[in-house]
Amino acid sequence: MKGFTVEHSVALRSDAATVWRMLVDAGRARAWWGRLESDITHVAQELTVATGSSSVYRVWIESVLPGRTLEFASAYLGVGPVSSVRLDVLGSGPVRLRVTETLESADPATVYQVRRLWQHRFDRLAAALTAAPAGPVDGTAGDAAADDSAPIPDISVRCTLDRPGWRPLHRSVLTEWLPLSGPAWPPRWFYVVDSAGPRPFPIIRWRTHFDDLVALGIEAVRGCPPTEAEVAVTATSASLELRVRHTGWSYLDLDAETREVLRDRFLATWQHTLQRAAHV
Known part of the structure; x- marks a missing residue:
């Protein structure tokens, strides 16, 4: 399959046979995939792989080399675009598990999303291998690890600006680098820009503390409690430090992988936003 290739790997303190069972046994795969x-x-x-209450992938197995390689085509919700996935178990113990997924699109947001999803899955796999018993497991194994209510880490990013004396949180310059809009003050929308274009999210609450702090309640999912974003600035005689902390992801009524994708889109937006602040 021609396209853009995403690769990720993880070192696992386990033998190849155990890792292989985590890939192909339904009872074990539930803990991480x-x-x-x-x-x-x-x-x-x-077959299908349900990664949450509303996330389902349709999978067509193309190659099986027991203990070593698994290849399959995958389609989210059973429709296009179709990607090609290869999982390789390398070494005998400890082993390295490598995934290579070939996408139809090289869109940066899609590539980022796919890479982060495999990182999340492999993190869960490593945790499951640490906690899992060596013997057979039944069909309920891994429910806790794959629980849709599992906590999602907060977003925490920061940037140091060589601009002493600048007030980036002052109302007159705030919208020059923060993705905000609205017909009046305070702004009503926060924007995430990805492959789907600029997507507005309602700002439910707005609070400022002089030019040191801006706090936003952002409705990331309609009908769910708003996520809380705080943008703060600390000034020294030589520089400024901008800090963002965005919390509340675990309270969204979404399945685990969908929440992770949404959080990662906001993370990418905040990272890009702080880069913009450095060049305003």
């Missing part, structure tokens, strides 16, 4: 419709056993097998 999702609810496999059945064990993966043969080429040309077709």
